[in-house]
Amino acid sequence: MSKQSYDSKWLMGLYRRMVLIRQFEDRVKYLFLEGIMPGTIHQSQGQEACGVGVCAALEHDDVITTTHRPHGDCIAKGLDVGDMMAELFGKSTGCCKGKGGSMHMGDLSKGVVPAVAIVGGGLPLTTGMALAFKMRKEKRVAVGFMGDGATNEGAFHEAVNMAAIWDLPALFVVQNNLYGASTPVKMVVKTPNISDRAAAYGIPGVTIDGNDVLAVFETAKEAVSRARAGKGPTLIELLTYRITGHSRRDPCLYQPEEERKQALVNEPIGRFAKVLLARGAADQKALDAVLEDVKAEVEAAVTKAMADPEPLPEDTLKDMFV
């Protein structure tokens, strides 16, 4: 547990963002199960500390790529939940004007590349963005988020190796939620830790508790400093757990019951609430107020998104070429 002292307001900012992700995801899940929202979803309940902790170490003009499970990372980097909700409803007001949907959520003005829903597919882009920063001698950093499954893709190897040989300002962040869809990671990775793979590229690799938002922040901060100093990329493995299905209507029968129970005890928001109380950064009333405030923000996003205009069918033909 972090011994660092932090500004209470800043700590509460982290907390609010994590709660916002949870409430957004829970509300979206409900909308799906009610059949109100189109498409499919991959959600991130339980993994909130990963995106929030890493993005707290970034500046506004740093950039991230995320995955088919992008909502949490997007909110963590500062996307507006109203723009996101409209996108999920396929409205023309969405952050991708209804052309992206859940799996391609993003807004580069906030530093989020439209999410790449091919496992591992965003990592070469991360390397390329970092290459651009290095070529232009900018002090910006590119972060490639991925799940544990992505580390078995060829794109992971190519992207991390290239970033390593050129000492690019990049972070490769694995949110290891222990399952690639329904397959336990231990069945498909031989090394004790995924971060052990960093040795193959000659870069630092670290495995930490991904449900401890301050530990995530501090680890990311060090890697970001290293990247900005021109010392190259870091592979960070965040151990976490998905306390919802892989996609909609997944009952998670492959997750042992005891493991699931333990995961609920270990989930990051409740844990961080205890830290905030223990540090005296907030009292229960303040935490409750955050929850109410966030619920209102999400509900306003839903109301607005549902009332927003649908795209015209022929808008399909727009946005192909400059």
Added chain:
Amino acid sequence: MSERRLGIVEALKEGIVEEMRRDPRVFLIGEDIGIPGGWGGAFTVTLGLEKEFGERMVNTPISEAGLMGAALGAAIMGMRPIADVQYADFLFCAMDQVANQVAKMRYMSGGKLEVPMVMRAPVGVTGRGAQHAQMMEPYFVPLPGIKIVCPATAYDAKGLLKAAVRDGNPVLMFEHKLLYGSKGARAETGTVDASSDIPDGDYTVPIGKGVIRRQGTDVTIIANLLMMHRAMHAAEALEKEGISAEVIDPRSLVPFDWDLVKESVAKTGRVVTVEESPRRGGLGAEIAATLAEEMIDFLVAPVKRVAAPDTPAPFSPPMEKFYVPDAVRIAQAARDLMAIS
């Protein structure tokens, strides 16, 4: 204005140099580039450029997916990469990056992102068998989101390259190994002269505009890259028989210059399409279907496709000769059409 006679390799190199001098965002990324004493890519196009552009020549590991994805990442951050693979066949290794990421990124973003990148890829059935000598255009023509150009002359190679660099969209340039005019150790046997008089000043060739290589009134032959040169030979032979063939080089496959083709078909009423790639699902099929939909009243004979068989490219010279359409087959197709009416 003075002119110089250049082959495609020299013309491409000149176009690249001019664009890199003009715009500091332009950089090269590829395999075996920028290595002193190296090759300048597989066909010498970038040979020696490291002297002027050292840090702007990013020599990658053998990682086609990685380098295409990296070019995309740099492009959306405001750079203008020219990415190349040594053989177009290797685009399959990069297919997720090219087809899922490069082609779709702008659309998925709701038009908010620009993806200004050029991809260069050598094609041509050229004595290397199935995996280093296939034509790749048919795999990309149906893919929304990428422009495709196919220069058959040095003039077009330079002009299209410069237009591609300045375009805000991904542009894939297929270059033919037998048209390069590569010299020294990288020279090709069976090379066809594709050299042009290159003007000294700056010029571009517009993407999406075809060109009539030879005027004619009886039959329209549509062919690009090496096939354009063979179609010209066929047209010369036909002329001696009193058949006037018009040869159209589309130059760009996406967007395709339908206006030029339709204007010609309205005049001739007969069409031969020529492809170095397998017939099934090819560009000839697309042209035939479109003309059947939109120009049926003008056609006096069915559209005739001259294409490679539906097999991989073979290695052995006699089989390769059988595989690739030549002037004799193209001329015969035109004669067959003249015989119909």
